[in-house]
Amino acid sequence: MLCALCIWVSLLLISIIIVWFYKWSNPKCRGKLPPGSMGIPLLGETIHFFKPNTTSDISHFIKERVKKYGPIFKTNLVGRPVIVSTDSDLSYFVFQQEGRCFQSWYPDTFTEIFGKQNVGSLHGFMYKYLKHMVLSLFGHESLKKMLPEIEQSACKKLELWSNQDSFELKDSTASLIFDLTAKKLISHDPEKSSENLRENFVAFIRGLISFPIDIPGTAYHKCLKGREKAMKMLRNMLEERREKPRENPSDFFDYVIEELKKEGTILTEEIALDLMFVLLFASFETTSLALTLAIKFLSGNPSVLKRLTEEHEAILRNREEADTGITWKEYKSMTYTFQFINETVRLANIVPAIFRKALRDIQYKDYTIPAGWAVMVCPPAVHMNPDKYQDPLVFNPSRWEGSESTNASKNFLAFGGGMRFCVGTDFTKVQMAVFLHSLVTKYRWEEISGGNIIRTPGLQFPNGINSLIQRHSLSKSWREWLEPAFLLWRPGGDRYERPPYMTRTEKDKPQYTPEQEYAIMDEQVNESDGFDINFSLFRCVFNYHPATLDTHHFVDEPETDGDLLIRLSQGSLDGYNLENSTQFEFVKVVRANYHWSSAIMFLITFQVKDPYDGLIKPFQARVRHAEGVLLEYVFCRPEPGQKVECVGTVKTDVQKDLEKDAKRKRLEKDVEKDAEKDAKKQSLE
Ligand code: HEM
Known part of the structure; x- marks a missing residue:
């Protein structure tokens, strides 16, 4: 009896599981669903979706299914039925139908992390109100005013990195972008604040599209904790500001406080804080990823670096004063830079999926998208489609010639499309362009280690990109600039004092007039670029002086001026080696x-050893320096006019050359011997 009952229960359970499985695999639809698999109950195809991809290409998940089912297919991700669109026409249709057939929708992980009132989850009037607020903050007028601040931040960070032995690129660009955005939104200055706001956002890119398992150790859990802490900090800051309003309102907090004061306002503190949180994240994580990848692309594409550098050096050349900052007109003239940014974000695919929800049953071509289902637009599938982009895996900014603007199109979805097109696009472009301007005109860099990418599916750099960066020159005008010689004091004049290096007295012959001395000095400066001057000819004092090695004029004891000169020469040579791949x-x-x-x-002449032939050769460097304040390597070069060849690569070449030489000589001797033998033979005959 008991045994029969067990069999019945088991059969019933199996039947329930089969029906459940059948229903899971064949969801209801008043029409024809696109092909595809719903995977296994509960999990769907989530595990495959998150499978890491270490290339820039479309993930295996998408590739396999497109091959099997075509460009539109169904699946199930984190428990939700989803239609995946890799078809640019459907994706375009989905964006255009925002609010009518489709609505912005994101997985529960997003709403938990970004808040239920975040801009992506709001619709209708409230959404329009918030969008207007954000656009006023990151619109052209506001960005124009921000240009000097953005340039200063970029220069300051670059200077800081160049003073370190090495730096991690992703983290460093993230801190640059975060600090700028936090300053703009909430006047947050990390140097003055005791709390690190940014550290709360670091786990986000992994946690956003992940399993919503809130247990310690998971990426999702880290995200939720980060949100909790960051929101607490933001709330406290807003409270403080409300208590002590500022005289000159200038940031987003001020704007929000003004809005909250208005009678009948629809804005609430919660909505404002959720928006602030989203903007901080959306801005820093996306732009810093784009910038990191941009630098990586530049490192691997010397011809692109050259063209970009030329564009930015031309901007400097055309300026009346070299040291004035970037103007809006100059920014707008950066045509190749915009092509470069477009190409970077196309290949970066920073947002791998854009989600919407069908508001009703939608008929598209032969298929029906049932009401309530999610639609996942897949930008990488469009960006890496060889029918849309020739050789899609190749980094080629010139493919954007004539279409530099980053406006959305059917084939370019990096910033989304339709009504929800990214409001931060221009902010990103300004930050990237201004940073690139400082980078390519003043620095050279090198990846030391790391640099791998992984997409899960969000882009990450699992072991960072450890890099070395060094200032290579000032602007062109500085590089070409040679300070003319001029007379400081003539003998007997007011404040005349004879510097210790001057050995000539008034009695020594030949006695040149100050004007003659000036002519000699001028000639020597011009002939040698200021590197070789015979100071023993002068009694007058000029702006050029020889540096002594055992003094402490420019550094504090125990370091000597000689030590400083070694430091500066070594630094210049490191830059030269980096730039020219020499050793x-x-x-x-x-x-x-x-x-x-x-x-x-400082105009320094120093010696180097050439690893090519082991010989000592003369080099020159021009370095502008103020201890602890300024260090600018203006140029470094082999001394011109020397009849020595500076090769700079390793000795194995020499060894090979010697061997080749010896072989050639042996052959020549053999030929000579043969010729001698022939001659002897002939004479005997
Ligand atoms: C490389 C940099 C960036 C990329 C690739 C990017 C990408 C995107 C994409 C694809 C969307 C559309 C999402 C959707 O349709 O659901 C979007 C929306 C958005 N982005 Fe960006 N973004 C970037 C930078 C920024 C910055 C700097 C900000 C902040 C100022 C920002 C703020 C936003 C906001 C608030 C939305 C929501 C707009 C809406 O729902 O109407 N983004 N972004």
């Missing part, structure tokens, strides 16, 4: 001159 070794400083140039411009 010259610093040997010693030979001599140095200097003059004042709102710091001290």
Whole structure:
């Protein structure tokens, strides 16, 4: 009896499971669903979807299914039935129908992390109100005013990184972008704040599209904790500001406080805080990923770097004053830079999926998208489609020639499309362009380690990109600039004092007039670019001076000026080696001159060892320096006019050359011997 009951229960259970499985695999639809598999109950195809992809290409998940089912297919992700669109026409249709057939919708993980009132989950009037607020913040007028601030931040960070032995690129660009956005939104200055707001956002890219398992250790849990802490900080800051309103309202907090004061306002503190949180995240994580990848692309594409550098150097050349910051007109003229940014974000695919929900049953071509189902628009599938982009995996900014604007089109979805097109696009472009301007005109860099990418499906750099960066020159005008010689004091004149290096007295012959001395000095400066001056000819004092090695004029004891010159020469040579892929070794400083140039411009002649032939060769460097304040490597080069060849690559080449040489000589000797033998033979005959 009991046994029969067990069999019945088991049969019933199996039947229930089969029906459940059948229903899961064949969801109800008043029409024809696109092909595809709903995967296994509860999990659907989620595990495949999250499978890491280490390439820039479309994920296996998408590729396999497109091959099997075509560009539109159904699936189930994190418990939701989803229609995946890799078809640019359907994706375009979905964006255009926002609010009518489709509505912005994101998985529960998003709403939990970004807040239920975040801009992506709001619709209708409230959404329009918030969008207007954000656009006023990141619109053209506001960005124009921000240009100097953005440039200063970029320069400051670059200077900081160049003073470190190495730096991690992704984290460093994230801190640059975060600090800028936080300053703009809430006047947050990380240097003055005791709390680190940014650290709360670091786990986000992994946690956003992940299993919603809220247990310690999961990415989702880290995100929720980060949100909790960041929201607490933001709430406290808003409270403080409300208690002590500022005289000159200028940031987003001020704007929000004004709005909250208005009678009948629809804005609430919760909505404002959710918006602030979304903007901080949306801005810093996306732009920093784009910037990191942009630098990586530049490192791997010397011809692109060259073209980009030319565009930015031309901007400097055309300026009346080299040191004025970037103007809006200059920014707008960066045609190749915009092509470069477009190509970067196309390949970056920072937003791998854009979600919508069908508001009713939608008929598209032969298929029906049932009401309530999610639609996942897949930008990478469009960006990596060879029918839309020739050789899609190749980084080629020139493919954008003539279409530099980042406006959405059917084939370009990096910033979304339709009504929900990214409000931060221009902010991103300004930040990237301004940063690239400082980077390519003043620095050279190199990846030391790391640099792998992984997409799960969000883009990440699992072991970072450890890099080395060094200032290579000032603007063109600085590089070409040679300070003219001029007379400071003539003998007997007011404040005349004879510097210790001057050995000539008034009695020594030949006695040149100050004007003659000036002519000699001028000639020597021009002939040698200021590197070689015979100071023993002068009694007058000029702006050019020789540097002494055992003094402490420019550094504090125990360091000597000689130590400083070694440091500067070595730094210059490191930059030269980095730029030219050479391995010259610093040997010693030979001599140095200097003059004042709102710091001290050192003109150093030093020796290097050439690994090619082991010979010592002369080099020159021009470095502008003020201890602890300024360090600018203006240029470094082999001394011109020397009849030595500077190769700078490793010795194995020499070995090979010697071997080749010896072989050639042996062959020549053999030929000679043969010729001698032939001659002897002939004479005997
Ligand atoms: C490389 C940088 C960026 C990329 C690739 C990017 C990408 C996107 C995409 C694809 C969307 C559309 C989402 C959808 O349709 O559901 C979007 C929307 C949005 N983005 Fe960006 N974004 C970037 C930078 C920024 C920045 C700097 C900000 C902040 C100022 C920002 C704020 C927003 C906001 C608030 C939305 C929602 C707009 C709406 O729902 O109407 N984004 N972004």
